[in-house]
Amino acid sequence: MTTTAVSGPTETSPVPRRTRRPIAHKKAIAIFVLPFGVLFALFYLIPIGYAVYQSLLVVEREGTFGQATEVFGGLTQYILVFQNGPFWQSVGRVLMFGVVQVPVMLGLALLFALLLDSPLLKGKRFFRLAFFVPYAVPGVIAAIMWGFLYSPNLSPFSLVTENIDFLSAELVLWAIANVVTWVYVGYNMLIIYSALLAIPTEIYEAARLDGAGQLRIAWSVKIPLIIPAIVLTGIFSIIGTLQLLAEPQVFRSFSSAVTSTFTPNLMVYSTSAIPNINLAAAFSVVLALATFVLSFTFLKFTQRKDAK
Amino acid sequence: MSAPTPAPTPVATRRSALRSSAPKGDFAPKESPLSKAGAMIVMLIFTLYFLIPIWWLFIAGTKSSDQFTSTNPLWFADFNLFENIGALVAYRDGVFLRWMLNSLAYAGGGALLATLIAAMCGYALAKYRFPGREVIFNVVLGGVLVPATALALPLFLIFSQVSLTNTFWAVFLPSLVSPFGVYLTRIFAAASVPDELIEAARLDGAGEIRSFFTVAVKLMFPSLVTVFLFQFVAIWNNFFLPLVMLRDEVLFPVTLGLYGWNSQVNQIPELRGYVLIGALLSIIPLIIIFLLLQRFWRNGLGAGSVK
Numbered sequence: 059m060t061t062t063a064v065s066g067p068t069e070t071s072p073v074p075r076r077t078r079r080p081i082a083h084k085k086a087i088a089i090f091v092l093p094f095g096v097l098f099a100l101f102y103l104i105p106i107g108y109a110v111y112q113s114l115l116v117v118e119r120e121g122t123f124g125q126a127t128e129v130f131g132g133l134t135q136y137i138l139v140f141q142n143g144p145f146w147q148s149v150g151r152v153l154m155f156g157v158v159q160v161p162v163m164l165g166l167a168l169l170f171a172l173l174l175d176s177p178l179l180k181g182k183r184f185f186r187l188a189f190f191v192p193y194a195v196p197g198v199i200a201a202i203m204w205g206f207l208y209s210p211n212l213s214p215f216s217l218v219t220e221n222i223d224f225l226s227a228e229l230v231l232w233a234i235a236n237v238v239t240w241v242y243v244g245y246n247m248l249i250i251y252s253a254l255l256a257i258p259t260e261i262y263e264a265a266r267l268d269g270a271g272q273l274r275i276a277w278s279v280k281i282p283l284i285i286p287a288i289v290l291t292g293i294f295s296i297i298g299t300l301q302l303l304a305e306p307q308v309f310r311s312f313s314s315a316v317t318s319t320f321t322p323n324l325m326v327y328s329t330s331a332i333p334n335i336n337l338a339a340a341f342s343v344v345l346a347l348a349t350f351v352l353s354f355t356f357l358k359f360t361q362r363k364d365a366k
Numbered sequence: 367m368s369a370p371t372p373a374p375t376p377v378a379t380r381r382s383a384l385r386s387s388a389p390k391g392d393f394a395p396k397e398s399p400l401s402k403a404g405a406m407i408v409m410l411i412f413t414l415y416f417l418i419p420i421w422w423l424f425i426a427g428t429k430s431s432d433q434f435t436s437t438n439p440l441w442f443a444d445f446n447l448f449e450n451i452g453a454l455v456a457y458r459d460g461v462f463l464r465w466m467l468n469s470l471a472y473a474g475g476g477a478l479l480a481t482l483i484a485a486m487c488g489y490a491l492a493k494y495r496f497p498g499r500e501v502i503f504n505v506v507l508g509g510v511l512v513p514a515t516a517l518a519l520p521l522f523l524i525f526s527q528v529s530l531t532n533t534f535w536a537v538f539l540p541s542l543v544s545p546f547g548v549y550l551t552r553i554f555a556a557a558s559v560p561d562e563l564i565e566a567a568r569l570d571g572a573g574e575i576r577s578f579f580t581v582a583v584k585l586m587f588p589s590l591v592t593v594f595l596f597q598f599v600a601i602w603n604n605f606f607l608p609l610v611m612l613r614d615e616v617l618f619p620v621t622l623g624l625y626g627w628n629s630q631v632n633q634i635p636e637l638r639g640y641v642l643i644g645a646l647l648s649i650i651p652l653i654i655i656f657l658l659l660q661r662f663w664r665n666g667l668g669a670g671s672v673k
Contacts, residue, residue, distance in 0.1 A: 081496045086574030090490035091502065093483045094548060101540040102509050105520035112523060170412070178397055178405040187660070188413050191420065194652035196603040198621040199645045202628050203419055206426075206642070214422050214439035244416065272397065293511070301515040304605040304621075311629040323515055323606065330519055330610070338519055346516035353511050 106346070113340035128336070135340035144319040145341060149348070151231060152321050156299035159235040164291055166239070167246035172276045174247070175254040186251075189244035197241060201308035204237045209312065225313035234305050242298070246291040253287030254280060289360045293353045300349045303327070420649075427646040431639045450643045462644055464616060465623040469602055470651065471534075472619055476541035477598035481590055484544045488551025489582055493564065503552065509545030518606040525611065536611040537619070541601045547593045554589035555582065591662040595655070602652060620648045 081087070116131030139145060170189060174182050192200065207213050208224040224233040262270075262279045270278075281288075303323040309316045318328040322345045330338035422440060428447040429437065437443040454462050491503050521540055525531045559582045567577035583590070608622045615623065624644050627637045 081494075083494060083574050084496075086578075087490050087494050087496050089575060090486040090494075090578070094487035094543070095502070097483065097539075097543045098506070098509065098545070101521065101543050102512065102517065102545070105517050105524055106512070108524055109520035112520070166412075170409070173405050173409060176397075176405070178402050179409060180406070185409050185413065189416050190656070191653065192416055193599070194656055195420070195649050196605075196621045196652075198603075198605050198625050199648055200419075202624065202641060202645055203423055205628075207419060207422065212435065212439075214418075240416065240419070272401065297511065297513045301513045303515055304603075304625075307605075307609075308625060308628065311631065326519055327606070327610070330522075335523065339523070342516055342519050346512055349513055349516065350508070350511050 109339045109342050109346075112336055113343050115336050117336065131336075135336050136344070138337055139340045139344055145322065145325055148319055148322045148325055152299055152302055155231055155235055155302070156296060158232075159239060160292065160295045160299060162235075163239045163243055164246060164288065164295065166243050167291065168250055168281075168288065170243070170247045171250035171254055172280065174251050175280070176272050176276070178272060186248070189247055191244070192241050193245045195241060197237075197304040198308055200237050200241050201234075201305040204233070204240070205309060205312040208233055225309070225315065227315035230309060230313050230315045234302070234309060237305050238298070238302075242295070246295070249291050250284060250287050253284040257283050285360070289357065292360070293356060296353050296356060297349055300345065300352070423642065423646050427643045431636070434639070434642075447643075450639065451647070454640050454643050454647070457640055461615060462620070462623065462640070462647075465618050465620040466648070466651075468534075468617060469619040469621070469648075472537055472541060472604075473598045473601040476538055476601045477594050480542045480544045480547060480597045481594040483542060484547030484593060485551045485555075485583070485586065485590055486578065488548045488553075489555045489559070489578060489586075491548070492552045492555035493559065493561070493582075503548075506545045506548045509543075510549055514540075514600070514604065515606045518610050521607065522610045531611050532613045532617065534617060537604075537608050537617075540607060541597075541604070544593070544597050544600075547597060550589065550593055550596075551586065554586050558585045558589065588662055591659055595659055595662065598655065599652065620644070624648060 113135050114130060114132065115128045116134050117126050118129050119126050170185075173179055174186060179185065195203070205225075207215065208219055210216065210219050210223070213219040223229065257280065261283075262275045265275050265279055301323055302321040306316050306320045306324055307327075310318075310320075317324075319325050322341065326338050326341045326345065329341060418440070425440060425442060426434060427450060428445050429443050430446045430449075433443040433446075487502075487506075491499055517540070521536075522531060525536050530536050563581050563585075564577055567581050568574075572580065602619075603621065604619075605621055605625070608617075608619050609625075612618055612622065615626070618626070624641055627644070628641045631638050631641065
């Protein structure tokens with residue numbers, strides 16, 4: 059068996075900088091870097107640039123039935139974005155979702171990882187696999203499955219679902235939060251667990267021999283050492299939350315409470331289907347920027363805390 | 367392990383290996399039975415939470431449509447699994463099978479190429495010094511933070527400029543880019559490919575490209591499997607891109623196809639059975655891949671967080 063979660067000396071200490079000399083192996087470097095570089099430019103950079111460009115255009119018509127032409131409109135679309143109530147409601151909705159769901163999911167993932175790493179459990183292989191299996195279920199499929207499980211008459215838990223309407227306007231957001239949690243807890247657990255495996259055992263065997271309990275070891279020794287892994291899972295979860303699309307889109311066929319403006323990405327989709335490409339592009343740009351800023355801030359924030 | 371790692375790697379103590387040879391109980395003080403029982407109970411309850419939905423889906427797949435509503439949802443009635451699969455495969459000239467094959471082509475082909483492309487770039491970033499190296503790496507890192515769904519709409523606009531929407535390529539080509547893969551492979555290359563070995567290959571007269579494929583790929587192999595797995599799952603689960611790109615049902619991946627059926631269940635009730643059995647079949651390939659590649663993801667998925 060192998061672990062790829064290695065922390066070797068070669069990795070932590072950067073290769074000593076050599077003083078300037080002519081670049082060796084120019085051709086080889088080009089062959090290695092270019093395929094990715096070209097594809098990255100074509101399918102990341104150019105689309106981003108094109109979205110920004112589209113978001114700066116407005117459609118003008120001569121009279122009511124005249125020919126539509128796209129002209130430069132400056133920040134017109136962005137003013138529309140900021141005046142768009144449903145868009146900001148959808149942003150508020152996913153933020154609320156994230157503030158509750160991300161800590162619950164990561165808390166569970168951390169708990170399971172610590173239990174897997176402790177000497178308290180038997181059958182670790184089984185638990186690891188069982189908890190990870192939901193990650194094999196695509197979001198769309200998971201949402202379809204849980205949609206049935208929530209429904210008042212088809213659910214195996216009809217005693218519960220007949221009395222609590224998980225698909226109602228008040229609860230459907232949290233019903234979706236449960237689907238996302240169900241899929242991703244095991245994945246986050248594994249990321250955290252592999253960070254735990256990278257801690258040399260000697261570090262806490264000493265603490266154990268001094269009489270520290272598992273709880274105390276987990277809190278004072280293990281958790282501080284795996285902060286980077288937790289930060290990583292946190293960033294991915296924030297990105298995922300702002301991008302919510304598949305699950306709510308599927309839930310539209312189970313619950314009328316999920317509208318076409320339920321999440322920011324659903325707004326992008328329904329606006330582009332109108333079609334109002336320019337406004338949809340502006341939504342996309344604002345959303346991508348917000349995601350970027352939020353995850354970047356989170357990264358910086360946690361890193362500073364780390365350094366103390 | 368059996369994966370080809372011919373040369374000693376400069377890797378610190380591998381704790382999992384230590385662990386299997388020295389069970390902890392031998393030297394650590396005994397844990398109280400109470401905390402052991404507590405831990406076990408928590409894990410067992412959550413095992414039910416994670417597995418019951420899948421169990422339910424499996425049971426639902428084995429039932430005829432009358433028995434689906436009239437019998438215990440969590441236990442078998444008459445075993446109709448194979449009849450159900452047969453009916454699903456026959457429905458609308460086997461469009462479901464087509465979707466499964468499409469998903470395999472998008473995810474399998476895409477992930478394989480994406481891994482290779484990312485590995486070459488990550489390796490170059492780790493092992494060569496050239497101007498612009500840091501810039502490239504930072505741009506790629508920025509790319510990790512740009513979510514794939516934010517790109518779906520602009521990609522659609524661009525592909526429609528060149529009349530490539532509603533084609534296989536519209537979904538396949540964007541899947542070849544994995545910034546996270548570059549980030550991971552750069553770390554892996556730095557950690558597991560010693561400079562001395564590359565030097566040695568050079569002295570033996572091997573070209574740079576050849577020593578990448580003969581030396582580096584072998585040393586990085588377990589981590590490349592991890593990148594492949596990541597990308598496979600990402601493409602298999604991708605929904606927004608095919609949703610905006612594809613109109614022709616023959617090109618759909620299985621997620622989009624089942625989504626389409628599920629949203630018509632209210633008008634065409636018999637689709638419900640097909641959606642359920644289709645959902646069950648659609649998760650089987652990923653579960654098989656996870657089981658086969660278990661030794662890679664079991665401890666390796668978090669490799670990127672080490673740094």
